[in-house]
Amino acid sequence: MPKEQQKINIDKEKRVFLKPGKTNQEDRINFVKFWANYVRTHSDKEWSKQQNIIINSQIR
Amino acid sequence: MEYNLKNREITLHRIPSELDELVLRFTSIIERYVKYTIISGYISILLGRARATEDVDLFIEFINFEKFKEMYNNLKEEGFWCLNAEDPREIFSFLEEGLAVRFSIEGKPIPNFEVKFPKREIDKGTFEDFLKVHIGGKIIIISSLERQIAFKRYYLKSDKDIEDAIHIEELFKEKIDYEKINKLRRVIESIK
Numbered sequence: 001m002p003k004e005q006q007k008i009n010i011d012k013e014k015r016v017f018l019k020p021g022k023t024n025q026e027d028r029i030n031f032v033k034f035w036a037n038y039v040r041t042h043s044d045k046e047w048s049k050q051q052n053i054i055i056n057s058q059i060r
Numbered sequence: 061m062e063y064n065l066k067n068r069e070i071t072l073h074r075i076p077s078e079l080d081e082l083v084l085r086f087t088s089i090i091e092r093y094v095k096y097t098i099i100s101g102y103i104s105i106l107l108g109r110a111r112a113t114e115d116v117d118l119f120i121e122f123i124n125f126e127k128f129k130e131m132y133n134n135l136k137e138e139g140f141w142c143l144n145a146e147d148p149r150e151i152f153s154f155l156e157e158g159l160a161v162r163f164s165i166e167g168k169p170i171p172n173f174e175v176k177f178p179k180r181e182i183d184k185g186t187f188e189d190f191l192k193v194h195i196g197g198k199i200i201i202i203s204s205l206e207r208q209i210a211f212k213r214y215y216l217k218s219d220k221d222i223e224d225a226i227h228i229e230e231l232f233k234e235k236i237d238y239e240k241i242n243k244l245r246r247v248i249e250s251i252k
Contacts, residue, residue: 025219028219028223029222029223029226032109032223032226032227032230033226033230035108035109035110035227036108036109036226036227036230036231037230039061039107039108039231040230040231043073044061044072044073044074044075045073045074045075047074047108048072048074048075048076048077048108049075050110051074051077051105051108051109051110052075052077052078054110054111054112055077055078055079055105055112056077056078056079057112058079058112058170058171059078059079059082059171
Protein backbone atom coordinates (compact mmCIF):
# COMPACT_ATOMS: atom_id res chain seq x y z
CA MET A 1 0.00 0.00 0.00
CA PRO A 2 1.40 3.44 -0.88
CA LYS A 3 2.65 5.47 2.09
CA GLU A 4 0.09 8.24 1.58
CA GLN A 5 -2.77 5.71 1.57
CA GLN A 6 -1.42 4.21 4.82
CA LYS A 7 -1.44 7.67 6.40
CA ILE A 8 -5.06 8.25 5.34
CA ASN A 9 -6.09 4.92 6.85
CA ILE A 10 -4.32 5.67 10.13
CA ASP A 11 -6.04 9.07 10.28
CA LYS A 12 -9.42 7.39 9.69
CA GLU A 13 -8.79 4.89 12.49
CA LYS A 14 -7.93 7.71 14.88
CA ARG A 15 -10.97 9.77 14.00
CA VAL A 16 -13.44 10.35 16.83
CA PHE A 17 -17.01 11.25 15.96
CA LEU A 18 -19.15 13.84 17.72
CA LYS A 19 -22.30 12.36 19.22
CA PRO A 20 -25.35 14.54 18.50
CA GLY A 21 -27.13 15.62 21.69
CA LYS A 22 -30.86 15.18 22.28
CA THR A 23 -31.12 18.67 23.72
CA ASN A 24 -29.23 21.87 22.99
CA GLN A 25 -27.48 21.60 26.35
CA GLU A 26 -26.45 17.98 25.79
CA ASP A 27 -25.26 18.84 22.30
CA ARG A 28 -23.12 21.69 23.63
CA ILE A 29 -21.59 19.48 26.32
CA ASN A 30 -20.85 16.77 23.77
CA PHE A 31 -19.04 19.35 21.67
CA VAL A 32 -17.08 20.68 24.66
CA LYS A 33 -15.87 17.09 25.32
CA PHE A 34 -15.18 16.53 21.64
CA TRP A 35 -13.10 19.70 21.42
CA ALA A 36 -11.25 18.96 24.68
CA ASN A 37 -10.32 15.58 23.22
CA TYR A 38 -9.13 17.33 20.07
CA VAL A 39 -6.96 19.68 22.16
CA ARG A 40 -5.57 16.65 24.05
CA THR A 41 -4.70 14.72 20.95
CA HIS A 42 -3.40 17.45 18.66
CA SER A 43 -0.44 19.79 18.85
CA ASP A 44 -0.90 23.11 20.64
CA LYS A 45 -0.10 24.83 17.37
CA GLU A 46 -2.89 22.99 15.57
CA TRP A 47 -5.71 23.68 18.04
CA SER A 48 -4.61 27.21 18.94
CA LYS A 49 -4.64 28.26 15.29
CA GLN A 50 -8.36 27.38 15.18
CA GLN A 51 -9.16 28.81 18.61
CA ASN A 52 -7.43 32.08 17.78
CA ILE A 53 -9.95 32.70 14.98
CA ILE A 54 -12.68 32.98 17.63
CA ILE A 55 -10.65 34.95 20.16
CA ASN A 56 -8.86 37.33 17.84
CA SER A 57 -12.05 38.16 15.94
CA GLN A 58 -13.58 39.41 19.19
CA ILE A 59 -10.69 41.72 19.97
CA ARG A 60 -10.31 43.32 16.52
CA MET B 61 0.59 21.09 26.35
CA GLU B 62 2.43 19.59 29.30
CA TYR B 63 1.24 19.61 32.89
CA ASN B 64 4.05 19.05 35.38
CA LEU B 65 2.15 18.30 38.54
CA LYS B 66 5.25 18.21 40.75
CA ASN B 67 6.47 21.66 39.71
CA ARG B 68 2.91 22.96 39.39
CA GLU B 69 3.62 24.17 35.86
CA ILE B 70 1.84 23.95 32.53
CA THR B 71 3.81 24.54 29.36
CA LEU B 72 1.88 25.65 26.31
CA HIS B 73 3.33 25.56 22.84
CA ARG B 74 0.30 27.33 21.49
CA ILE B 75 0.29 30.38 19.26
CA PRO B 76 -0.60 33.14 21.75
CA SER B 77 -3.93 34.77 20.94
CA GLU B 78 -4.37 38.53 21.03
CA LEU B 79 -6.12 37.99 24.36
CA ASP B 80 -3.08 36.12 25.71
CA GLU B 81 -0.86 38.98 24.56
CA LEU B 82 -3.10 41.47 26.34
CA VAL B 83 -3.11 39.39 29.53
CA LEU B 84 0.69 39.22 29.44
CA ARG B 85 0.87 42.96 28.90
CA PHE B 86 -1.40 43.64 31.88
CA THR B 87 0.10 41.10 34.27
CA SER B 88 3.66 42.15 33.44
CA ILE B 89 2.78 45.56 34.89
CA ILE B 90 0.91 44.50 37.99
CA GLU B 91 3.41 41.82 39.00
CA ARG B 92 5.96 44.60 39.58
CA TYR B 93 3.84 45.68 42.54
CA VAL B 94 1.80 42.75 43.81
CA LYS B 95 1.23 39.01 43.59
CA TYR B 96 -1.72 38.08 41.39
CA THR B 97 -3.63 34.95 40.42
CA ILE B 98 -5.96 34.65 37.47
CA ILE B 99 -9.25 32.96 38.26
CA SER B 100 -12.34 32.04 36.31
CA GLY B 101 -13.07 31.72 32.58
CA TYR B 102 -9.84 32.89 31.01
CA ILE B 103 -8.07 29.84 32.45
CA SER B 104 -10.20 27.49 30.37
CA ILE B 105 -9.64 29.68 27.32
CA LEU B 106 -5.88 29.76 27.86
CA LEU B 107 -6.03 25.97 28.03
CA GLY B 108 -7.89 25.66 24.75
CA ARG B 109 -11.60 26.16 25.39
CA ALA B 110 -13.24 27.38 22.19
CA ARG B 111 -14.98 30.50 23.38
CA ALA B 112 -14.33 34.21 23.76
CA THR B 113 -14.74 36.33 26.89
CA GLU B 114 -15.26 39.95 27.76
CA ASP B 115 -13.27 39.89 30.99
CA VAL B 116 -10.33 38.30 32.75
CA ASP B 117 -10.76 37.97 36.52
CA LEU B 118 -7.88 38.14 38.91
CA PHE B 119 -7.16 38.40 42.58
CA ILE B 120 -4.33 40.60 43.78
CA GLU B 121 -2.92 40.30 47.27
CA PHE B 122 -3.76 43.18 49.58
CA ILE B 123 -1.52 46.22 49.08
CA ASN B 124 -1.63 49.65 50.72
CA PHE B 125 -2.86 52.75 48.94
CA GLU B 126 0.62 54.10 48.14
CA LYS B 127 1.62 50.92 46.39
CA PHE B 128 -1.73 50.76 44.60
CA LYS B 129 -1.30 54.32 43.39
CA GLU B 130 2.11 53.50 41.93
CA MET B 131 0.66 50.47 40.17
CA TYR B 132 -2.29 52.48 38.86
CA ASN B 133 -0.02 55.22 37.52
CA ASN B 134 2.11 52.62 35.79
CA LEU B 135 -1.00 51.04 34.24
CA LYS B 136 -2.05 54.47 32.96
CA GLU B 137 1.40 55.11 31.50
CA GLU B 138 1.14 51.79 29.67
CA GLY B 139 -2.22 52.65 28.10
CA PHE B 140 -4.74 51.15 30.54
CA TRP B 141 -7.54 52.94 32.33
CA CYS B 142 -10.05 52.08 35.00
CA LEU B 143 -13.70 51.73 33.99
CA ASN B 144 -15.01 52.51 37.47
CA ALA B 145 -13.32 55.79 38.36
CA GLU B 146 -10.29 57.91 37.59
CA ASP B 147 -9.20 59.00 41.05
CA PRO B 148 -6.87 56.33 42.54
CA ARG B 149 -8.25 56.98 46.03
CA GLU B 150 -11.77 56.18 44.82
CA ILE B 151 -10.66 53.07 42.94
CA PHE B 152 -8.77 51.85 45.99
CA SER B 153 -11.81 52.43 48.21
CA PHE B 154 -13.85 50.11 45.95
CA LEU B 155 -11.22 47.42 46.39
CA GLU B 156 -11.17 47.94 50.14
CA GLU B 157 -14.95 47.50 50.20
CA GLY B 158 -14.44 44.11 48.60
CA LEU B 159 -15.69 45.25 45.20
CA ALA B 160 -14.06 44.43 41.89
CA VAL B 161 -12.64 47.17 39.67
CA ARG B 162 -12.11 46.85 35.94
CA PHE B 163 -9.21 47.99 33.80
CA SER B 164 -9.04 48.00 30.03
CA ILE B 165 -7.06 49.53 27.20
CA GLU B 166 -7.97 53.22 27.20
CA GLY B 167 -11.17 53.79 25.22
CA LYS B 168 -11.82 50.05 24.70
CA PRO B 169 -14.00 48.58 27.46
CA ILE B 170 -13.63 44.97 26.26
CA PRO B 171 -11.83 42.82 26.99
CA ASN B 172 -11.18 44.08 30.49
CA PHE B 173 -9.46 42.93 33.67
CA GLU B 174 -11.64 42.51 36.74
CA VAL B 175 -9.37 42.97 39.74
CA LYS B 176 -10.23 42.33 43.38
CA PHE B 177 -8.72 41.63 46.78
CA PRO B 178 -9.48 38.16 48.10
CA LYS B 179 -11.97 38.46 50.95
CA ARG B 180 -12.75 34.97 52.13
CA GLU B 181 -10.25 32.37 53.30
CA ILE B 182 -11.09 30.20 50.31
CA ASP B 183 -10.21 33.11 48.00
CA LYS B 184 -6.91 33.68 49.78
CA GLY B 185 -6.15 30.02 49.10
CA THR B 186 -5.70 30.85 45.40
CA PHE B 187 -2.26 32.21 46.31
CA GLU B 188 -1.23 28.93 47.92
CA ASP B 189 -1.88 26.40 45.17
CA PHE B 190 -1.42 28.45 42.03
CA LEU B 191 0.03 27.14 38.77
CA LYS B 192 2.57 28.75 36.48
CA VAL B 193 1.66 28.64 32.81
CA HIS B 194 4.55 29.08 30.40
CA ILE B 195 3.48 30.67 27.16
CA GLY B 196 5.59 32.39 24.50
CA GLY B 197 8.60 32.57 26.83
CA LYS B 198 6.58 34.30 29.55
CA ILE B 199 4.58 33.21 32.60
CA ILE B 200 0.94 33.64 33.58
CA ILE B 201 -0.13 32.72 37.12
CA ILE B 202 -3.45 30.90 37.38
CA SER B 203 -5.36 29.29 40.23
CA SER B 204 -5.24 25.51 40.57
CA LEU B 205 -7.34 23.43 38.20
CA GLU B 206 -9.18 21.83 41.13
CA ARG B 207 -10.13 25.27 42.47
CA GLN B 208 -11.35 26.26 39.02
CA ILE B 209 -13.49 23.17 38.65
CA ALA B 210 -14.94 23.43 42.15
CA PHE B 211 -15.91 27.11 41.76
CA LYS B 212 -17.35 26.63 38.32
CA ARG B 213 -19.32 23.51 39.20
CA TYR B 214 -20.52 24.37 42.70
CA TYR B 215 -20.50 28.17 43.00
CA LEU B 216 -21.01 29.81 39.62
CA LYS B 217 -22.97 26.94 38.00
CA SER B 218 -24.09 28.64 34.74
CA ASP B 219 -24.05 26.55 31.55
CA LYS B 220 -20.90 28.36 30.46
CA ASP B 221 -19.18 27.66 33.80
CA ILE B 222 -20.12 23.98 33.80
CA GLU B 223 -18.76 23.72 30.25
CA ASP B 224 -15.51 25.41 31.32
CA ALA B 225 -15.18 22.84 34.13
CA ILE B 226 -15.87 19.95 31.76
CA HIS B 227 -13.21 21.22 29.35
CA ILE B 228 -10.54 21.21 32.09
CA GLU B 229 -11.67 17.82 33.43
CA GLU B 230 -11.56 16.22 29.98
CA LEU B 231 -8.19 17.75 29.23
CA PHE B 232 -6.40 16.69 32.41
CA LYS B 233 -8.49 13.65 33.39
CA GLU B 234 -5.72 11.62 35.02
CA LYS B 235 -4.02 14.52 36.76
CA ILE B 236 -6.95 16.06 38.59
CA ASP B 237 -7.24 15.59 42.35
CA TYR B 238 -10.95 14.85 42.79
CA GLU B 239 -10.60 14.58 46.55
CA LYS B 240 -9.37 18.18 46.62
CA ILE B 241 -12.37 19.24 44.49
CA ASN B 242 -14.73 17.59 46.99
CA LYS B 243 -13.05 19.34 49.91
CA LEU B 244 -13.39 22.69 48.14
CA ARG B 245 -16.98 21.85 47.30
CA ARG B 246 -17.78 21.41 50.98
CA VAL B 247 -16.19 24.78 51.81
CA ILE B 248 -18.05 26.50 48.95
CA GLU B 249 -21.38 25.03 50.05
CA SER B 250 -20.77 26.15 53.62
CA ILE B 251 -20.18 29.80 52.65
CA LYS B 252 -23.20 30.18 50.39
